Amino acid sequence: MRVRPAVALSVPVVLLAAACGGGDSRPGPALTKDEARRVLARYADAANRAGQRLDGAALAAVETEPQLSMDRAAFKLGRAARQPFVPVRFVKSTFYIPRMDGYPRWFAVDATTSATPPGDTQPRQTRHALVFTKAGPKAPWLLAASPRPGGDELSSVRLDKEGYASTVAPSASGLAVAPSAVGAAHAALLTEGPRAPGASVLAPGPQTTQSYDALRQVRAGLRKNGVTLRSRFVPDSSPVYALRTKDGGALVWYVLRQHESYRSPRRGKLAVTGDLTGLAPAKAARTRLDATVLVQYLATVPAKGHAAVGGMYRKAVAAHAS
Template sequence: MRVRAAVVLPVPVLLLAAACGGGESAPPPALSKDEAQRVLARYADAANKAGQRLDGDALAAVETDPQLAMDRAAFRLGRAARRPFTPVRFVQSVFYIPRMQGYPRWFAADTVTSATPPGAKQPRTTRHALVFTQAAAGAPWLLAASPHPGGDEMSRVRLDGDGYAQAVAPGASGLAVSPSRIGAAHAALLSGGPQAPGAGVLAPGPQTTQSYDALRQAQVGLRKNGVRLHTRFTPDSSPVYALRTKDGGALVWYVLRQHESYRAARLGKLAVTGDLTGLAPAKAARTRLDATVLVQYLATVPASGHAAVGGMYRKAVAARAS
């Protein structure tokens, strides 16, 4: 089970980063170095306690959607599958803290979780590109996103002389595609293929063209087994976050919503298994199964050319069977 909630926090290696250039006229950072440490420590403590009980409701104190919906579903899967809880600790953490005025505020972290499941001899590590957000003054900082980077995307963030990065507005121009529009382009590609209107701004890769091809192959295989799968992607309403990169582009966090519909002419062809476990009764699927999946993405968008989608985190969050 991927339980990122249970955390034992070591002393992290911190690197402050954030918005516009330094100087007296620059806005203040979203939070201080010490405050960022406390945010992660608070998350670690609360998520650890919630993980011990697989209590999704308790996560609401330290998470917000889409992360909250996805981790609640992961806890339901853990209870249904009776998987033992595995503590996780954050290591090698690097923080990127933007300068910004007003609210909501946010910051990002490049970090690695280390966990040793029961019976394992070596810990398993997973890299995350975390986003924490604060809705208003005095409100708690909440984990909003945690896609898994595909490589060294986070290291491409541009830092000013004071070690801060620059937040990029969702509707910013001067990019191959604005952060607010990349989700629509990605949804078009995954739903209709690389020739779909708007899909041409995305580079070929595992999370774009290869994912589309794999989905088509899965549909063919299911059809041969008497199951018809219809799927479509749409941009989720979750906020989009972006930081300026060294080449003048942007590193963008965004979310897609996938709708899956399975239909079988005969009984015994469908079952609530895999990632859907815990979201509907195991034997409820007779001839119909519908699921909603959230997919977090991390993309590098250049000033011109094609956006490269490198990181992701996918989790089914709802299922209905009949």
């Protein structure tokens, strides 16, 4: 129903043994920075090869959920719309590798990609807040998330003298809101408005109050055209990732799942277009159209105050029309 930006791809990593000697009891880093660079390079190479063939199955070797479903949906759109794949390369990357014991392990990358679409003379650059995960000692590093930062959020991450970050537990206290609770508050706000229970922990902004207002305007516009839209947001089951920031707060990655339902008693009012292209037959929508959308977010949570949602990446991943 509405055109959405297509997906982007991202990075890999390895692990390092725990610090030895010197009585240092801190956990070792999830991997070294050199290993992280190799993970990123491996990812870029594999993702571009898969993209040249629009081969969603091949992405499973370098991606996991929710990124995997989102990029596979982008490949379906590209194939249905006959859009040529544009290879990307990483031109700048800063690694945020936390210290941690056991598995799963993860790390983040502030990465900028460069790509030159057909017809353009200058490359377009896109910034990503990547998260790579590793399920076990013999498992590969896989890209899990890639929201676009709203600003310079990643520079707020606190690093120790060796340049490594610290994780924040999803249920951690001492923050304006626990990392694991940000998604529920955000889902309530986007579904019911800023006065919804729990929504007051979020600061007003483009991804919160303004998004809710924009959705209300879309519903009103469709209603005038004989189409009813119902939209509901819920926290996705994807893991929540958080790093300690310099002010004692946390930088949090989380995912929402949006359920959209379009209804019209008159045929011809609905169509599988825009971001839904490739997810259902183009002419399948007669009076009903249902879609599932995944939205990755990046939020800064202070010790006191309101959580600010800055980064975002949205992609429809399923559609059913009748």
